[in-house]
Amino acid sequence: MRLSRIFRFFAPRGLLGRALLIILLPLVILQAIALQLFYGNHLDVISRRLAAGVAGDVGMIGELITRDASAESQARIFREAAWRLEMALAFEPGARLEAPQSRRASLPLLPLEDDLATAMRERVALPFDTDWQTDPRSVIIRVQLPGGVLHVEAPRKRLFTSTLYLFMIWLVGSALLLFGVAAAFMKNQVRAIRRLAGAAEAFGMGRDLGAIKPEGAAEVRQAAAAFNRMQERIRRFVAQRTDMLAGISHDLRTPLTRMRLALALLPAPAQEDAAALTQDVEEMERMVAAYLAFARGEGQEQPVPTDLVALVEDVAARARRDGARISVEAPEALTMPLRADGFRRCLGNLLDNARKHARRIAVAVEQVARPEGGGWATVMVDDDGPGIAADQREEAFRPFATMSAGGTGLGLAIARDIARAHGGDILLEDSPLGGLRARVRLPV
Known part of the structure; x- marks a missing residue:
């Protein structure tokens, strides 16, 4: 051993x-x-x-x-x-x-x-x-x-x-020749494997680079062809799911709209009794919209170079206009590939959850470099609310899991889905403010 x-x-x-x-x-x-x-x-x-x-x-x-x-x-x-x-x-x-x-x-x-x-x-x-x-x-x-x-x-x-020197030249020369031939051959094989690994990583992060060219050894070409077929099947599945969800959205929203219209047309004496039903219909509409957002994901949006700091400042400014007390600590700029609309939804969901349970919210943006290159961008959302018990934090990411009264239970699920689509993740931790910290990690 x-x-x-x-x-x-x-x-x-x-x-x-x-x-x-x-x-x-x-x-x-x-x-x-x-x-x-x-x-x-x-x-x-x-x-x-x-x-x-x-x-x-x-x-x-x-x-x-x-x-x-x-x-x-x-x-x-x-x-x-x-x-x-x-x-x-x-x-x-x-x-x-x-x-x-x-x-x-x-x-x-x-x-x-x-x-x-x-x-x-x-x-x-x-x-x-x-x-x-x-x-x-x-x-x-x-x-x-x-x-x-x-x-x-x-x-x-x-x-x-001089036989020894000739023998040494033959030994060293043959070794160098074999090393050169083996290095050139293996480099081509490894290049094909690296290209396949890069394409798989990019596809897993939602970057559509198209089909890769099969090259290298027979097994590597077979793996590349299988990867291309897998990409096509996944794209076809996503397209079919999106079309199906569009139909579901129309089918569900149409009767809800009719119900709201019918409640609005009730005579004045019945309006007070219909108020509770109107709230239920609005809650159903919010649940349908949240469910569709969760199921649809962000597969149609492609990552583009985006200033993460400017995006965070913009989302925080919108939350302030809605009455939230939010402070932001971040570097001057941090440009990285992002699906801007999707990440706005992710960060917006985290801020909405914090606003429901806390009075003070702090957002911090950091970048951690790696020696081999690249690194991680971290967005931390801290609040001073009651928090979530450590043994229940993973449960909070499950769809429709409501840890407190109110809400659809899809906010954290959608946020994690978007973060993972970027190749990152979201973790829940104890906050220095006394509440909950949501740590979003994204590859730079």
């Missing part, structure tokens, strides 16, 4: 990163094993053999010079070594090596110094030192002979093989 949590913590969050990790991780492990097998076994054997060959040649030259130290013999040995062994030789008669110490600076990743030093100790068995820094093409070996110091310049090409 602990390893699983560690892997989830360090693993990429996105599909593209995880897919590339699944593709490249086995390849990297395989190449690392191949490199270890080559570097740890094959190259090690070759390096030791090459170093042993150079050390053996140096030991043979030192033995020949020790046996015959004449100038003629040394000249012949030097010529043969330069021609046959590609080594430049020099001899200092009577010289001594003081504190032999190798100057190490070889090619990276190759164990040349250690292998040559080991071979010299095994095959020469005389004091020596090596210089890898003075000449970039050769290694200078100095050996203490009985009669002086032997200087040997051995070409580095005799001590290493």
